[in-house]
Amino acid sequence: MQFFGGSEISPSPPTPAATGAGNNAHMIYLFNRNGVCLLYREWNRPLHTLNPQQDHKLMFGLLFSLKSLAAKMDPTSADKGNLGVPQLPGQGCSFHSFRTNTYKLSFMETPSGIKFILVTNPRTGDLRETLKYIYNLYVEYVAKNPLYSPGTPIR
Amino acid sequence: MPPAAPRSGEAIFASVERVNAELFTLTYGAIVRQLLTDLEEVDEVNKQLDQMGYNIGIRLIDEFLAKSNVSRCVDFKETAEMIAKVGFKMFLGVTASVMNWDADGTCCSILLEDNPLVDFVELPDTCQGLYYCNILSGVIRGALEMVAMKTEVTWIRDMLRGDDAYELQVKLLKQVPEEYPYKDDE
Secondary structure (H helix, E strand, C coil), X not given: CCCCCCCCCCCCCCCCCCXXXXXXXXXXXXXXXXXXXXXXXXXCCCCCCCCHHXXXXXXXXXXXXXXXXXXXXXXCCCCCCCCCCCCCCCCCCCCCEEECCCCEEEEEECCCCCXXXXXXXXXXXXXXXXXXXXXXXXXXXXXXXXXXXXCCCCC | CCCCCCCCHXXXXXXCCCCCHHHHHHHHHHHHHXXXXXXXXXXXXXXXXXXXXXXXXXXXXXXXXHHHCCCCCCCHHHHHHHHHHHHHHHHHCCCXXXXXXXXXXXXXXXXXXXXXXXXXXXXXXXXCCXXXXXXXXXXXXXXXXXXXEEEEEEEEECHHHCCCCEEEEEEEEEECCCCCCCCCCC
16 A cells, blocks of 8 residues: 555555555544544545544544444344443454445454554455554554553654 | 454464574573662562563553454453463463363463573572562563453462472453543533
8 A cells, every 4th residue: 555655564565456546545543442542644635624632532432332333233242231331342243344425434443452444435445454454564663662652642 | 355364373483583592581681680789679670570571561462463363352261372372482482381270260370381581590599589580470461451351460380489380370350341431521
């Protein structure tokens, strides 16, 4: 993918099937389990509706609720608490993406509570492998960085 | 596309960059030596090693999850198996085994046959209370806390103190589910 040019991490990222010329992604968010936005980058966002703090809170809240809803409505899972009961991170099923007519939002959550969100154009295929690749990069450069304190935004 | 299966410990150990084992052992020995000189109290050193291990553990968990591709463990038994079979293999290159499960499945022992941290090490008489490998207990505690499990990890048997093996006891205190961090009154 073009926004991580020249990285030497292996495996190399899978190229999505339908990529036009130029950048594919609109925005990326990274949250930790406490709702702190660790990273936010935008490449193509013509419309700004909220200030950044509200935007992060909204995004985190949306995903938290969506994940909770998806887990509770799971027809194959045995245990169902009431809606609103907090869940262990990673437990139950988790949604991967949703698509509107103008964008597609892909989501991945690790068992340690790190959430990766990628907003791209609607024609993008399944981005789970890409998000895993980004997680590997996060591990390589952020988790292993001795100058980074966990829970603070990434510079 | 189906998600990739979890990779085995040996496969990951073979694929990551490794440092020389002796360098690792000697560096760790130098750290403990320096802590003993700075802090002088054996209990303080134990606590400091545990704290250092905790700081390592909270970062190590992300690397573990990213490289080993595991999904969420269903219960504590599976977690302990993961730590022993995949985790120890991946990071230290040794295989550990899990045994001595108690009745409710919240407490188990992890047995290490060989331990690369203690090659060439002998404890002198002045440091008999020292848990030389306490950093490992901190690492496990830190890592499990980041996956929502509060645990207590202690050493049961330690070869440097005259026992015949290294045995760590991992006890699950509670599971901490995720809560919505923002208050509703914004």
